[in-house]
Amino acid sequence: RIYEEGRESVPEHPYLFETDVEIRLFGGSCKSPIERFCNGNNMIYILQKAQHNEESDPMEESKTDDAFFASELLPKESSGPVALPVRRAKQLISLYTMVQNPNMTHLKISELVVLPPLWIRCDGSDPEHTCWLGAEPLKAGNKITGINFYMVTHDGPTADKSYFANLEELKKAHKMKHHSSIVGFNGFAQYELIRAAAIEDIIVESESNIYVDITWNTVDKILETPPLVSAATLNIMLQSGDPRSPVYQLYRELQFLLALAEGLMTGVTEWPEPLESESAAELVQEFLTDLKKKLDGYCISGNKNETEQIKCDTAAVDSSIKSIFSERGDLDFAEQLWCKMRSVSSYQELIKCFTLILKSLEHGEIQPWIHQGSSSLLSKLIQQSYHGKIEAVSLTGITPIQMLLEIGLDKMKKDYVSFFIGQELATLTYLDYFISTSVDLQEQVHRVQKLHHMLEIMVSCTVLLQFKHENLFPLTQICMKYYKENPLNEKHVFQLPIRPALVKKFYQNDHPEIWKVEISSGHGQKEVKTTWQVSTNPSVEHMTSNSTGLFSDSTVNGSSEERMYYITMAKCSQVHF
Numbered sequence: 001r002i003y004e005e006g007r008e009s010v011p012e013h014p015y016l017f018e019t020d021v022e023i024r025l026f027g028g029s030c031k032s033p034i035e036r037f038c039n040g041n042n043m044i045y046i047l048q049k050a051q052h053n054e055e056s057d058p059m060e061e062s063k064t065d066d067a068f069f070a071s072e073l074l075p076k077e078s079s080g081p082v083a084l085p086v087r088r089a090k091q092l093i094s095l096y097t098m099v100q101n102p103n104m105t106h107l108k109i110s111e112l113v114v115l116p117p118l119w120i121r122c123d124g125s126d127p128e129h130t131c132w133l134g135a136e137p138l139k140a141g142n143k144i145t146g147i148n149f150y151m152v153t154h155d156g157p158t159a160d161k162s163y164f165a166n167l168e169e170l171k172k173a174h175k176m177k178h179h180s181s182i183v184g185f186n187g188f189a190q191y192e193l194i195r196a197a198a199i200e201d202i203i204v205e206s207e208s209n210i211y212v213d214i215t216w217n218t219v220d221k222i223l224e225t226p227p228l229v230s231a232a233t234l235n236i237m238l239q240s241g242d243p244r245s246p247v248y249q250l251y252r253e254l255q256f257l258l259a260l261a262e263g264l265m266t267g268v269t270e271w272p273e274p275l276e277s278e279s280a281a282e283l284v285q286e287f288l289t290d291l292k293k294k295l296d297g298y299c300i301s302g303n304k305n306e307t308e309q310i311k312c313d314t315a316a317v318d319s320s321i322k323s324i325f326s327e328r329g330d331l332d333f334a335e336q337l338w339c340k341m342r343s344v345s346s347y348q349e350l351i352k353c354f355t356l357i358l359k360s361l362e363h364g365e366i367q368p369w370i371h372q373g374s375s376s377l378l379s380k381l382i383q384q385s386y387h388g389k390i391e392a393v394s395l396t397g398i399t400p401i402q403m404l405l406e407i408g409l410d411k412m413k414k415d416y417v418s419f420f421i422g423q424e425l426a427t428l429t430y431l432d433y434f435i436s437t438s439v440d441l442q443e444q445v446h447r448v449q450k451l452h453h454m455l456e457i458m459v460s461c462t463v464l465l466q467f468k469h470e471n472l473f474p475l476t477q478i479c480m481k482y483y484k485e486n487p488l489n490e491k492h493v494f495q496l497p498i499r500p501a502l503v504k505k506f507y508q509n510d511h512p513e514i515w516k517v518e519i520s521s522g523h524g525q526k527e528v529k530t531t532w533q534v535s536t537n538p539s540v541e542h543m544t545s546n547s548t549g550l551f552s553d554s555t556v557n558g559s560s561e562e563r564m565y566y567i568t569m570a571k572c573s574q575v576h577f
Helices: 002-008 058-064 086-100 167-178 248-266 280-301 333-341 347-362 377-385 399-422 428-435 441-465 469-485
Strands: 015-017 021-027 043-049 118-121 130-140 143-158 184-192 209-217 231-237 494-498 514-521 528-535 565-576
Touching: 002 021, 002 043, 086 118, 086 130, 086 143, 130 565, 167 514, 167 528, 167 565, 209 441, 231 441, 248 399, 248 441, 280 333, 280 347, 333 347, 333 377, 333 399, 347 377, 347 399, 377 399, 399 428, 399 441, 428 441, 428 469, 441 469, 469 494
Parallel strands: 043 118
Antiparallel strands: 015 021, 021 043, 118 130, 130 143, 143 565, 184 209, 184 514, 209 231, 231 494, 514 528, 528 565
16 A cells, blocks of 8 residues: 555655554655665665654554554654664564565465565664665566565674674675675775865865765775775765855855845845954945046046956955966956945945945046946946936835845856856856846846855865866866756765776775675576675664664774774575565
8 A cells, every 4th residue: 555655656754554663665866774785776665663652642553453554653853763673573574575475375465566675674682783674576577586685784883803704704605695606796985085185274074075985896805995997986065164165255255145135035134244444335435536546547647557456355265276266357346346345234334335336426436347248237327427427226225235236246256257267167158057147136146156166166176186177177067067957955965987096195095984895696686795894984874872782892902093883784685486
């Protein structure tokens, strides 16, 4: 019944079987908790101990004696999944196997349905510390021919390598269990690079992570360093806004832009704390006075440059990265105003700033230049001032906020475009989606956020991993393709295939976060595997709080330098009907 209902859509709530078992159906985009132990399936059952709501009706529980039903079983707040006793799990596996066995005619099942694989969380109460038991039907067309059984054990943490498996013993045990003469090996290692490649005061911690997954054949020993002929994938999950990032000032600028956009939408603007000793109004007044002096000087001599490269504090960047991300020298009048007004601390001050600007334009005291293509209201007013007259603008309501947001958007778009085109990572055509003005202001801000996230990724890979153009270019294409199709997601893991040699210096003397060997024999549905793995984090979520295994107190000569590892082993066996 659960399977049939799950064909329409994966149920949000678990089902109750008898009184103690909770059945969850995983499928589609749902992340499976056992994906690291078995091949991917469209749909799987996960069974675990039922977590009853303390206020549940006892009459409701009595209904579960001989049937299961969709139950509104909600886990207690902050509680994780709870495992079943191993003995109970084996009983459930047996029941599942019986109903999948076509020879069980006495069960009088009218139509045998090939059910999704079944996986059961176990509490490790047996001597082997079993944490998962699994069963998956073997098929020939629509006919069930047997069952694959899986057993996953988990223990640790320990730093004592005497508890680690011996590769030859693993190979021998696999051959004996499966009567195999030929076996294959696959190695897997995962290294965290963001720590290994850390540059003082730049390392981004928080939830950011850059790590590499490496796979290879022909494993010679446990915990061996992957050979350079391996296949490698760089995984990047980066969160913007670390204060030690070389582009943190640009991130601050973006945050002000977001505050304006939020204020435009809600009517309430969170003004930032002033960063300058002078107020925004004072900075704007000084700026306008300087421009007026330059205009007067230009009229007399006729040879003074009307524009001057003004160093904008919001574009200040760390010296270690000026080579790839430097301030633009072509800031126009509106962009320079944005740099001054970024320190505005109230709505009243905002109105005062724009009043000063509009007065100077109306009286012809300044003749500022602006970039072509800007559609902001201020740019239109400046263009009108060239002809000696500007339309009246009422500085009330949301108008001043929108005016400032527009010039900020224009400026920041040009900053990001300057970087990606300057580094030859993208063309203007490819960037068009991110800088388009054909969508509303809120969507434009959202797309600028995407540009900033991509910039942070490129800068981090350049500074931390010393990536060159040949690596940054494909990474940029991957990021842009994703962000043209998806909303901003700083928890998304961007993946880039690389050669191990590119990052070897960062991991060759480091301990892996995960190291795994897979021994396999047979082909197709007759393929069987034995997997042995060590990991710095528990690979089984329901065992994290009670992983008091044989090794948890063990040490090696009292040394704290050895990496502590959890040990996980997965074995399978086949039964043919």
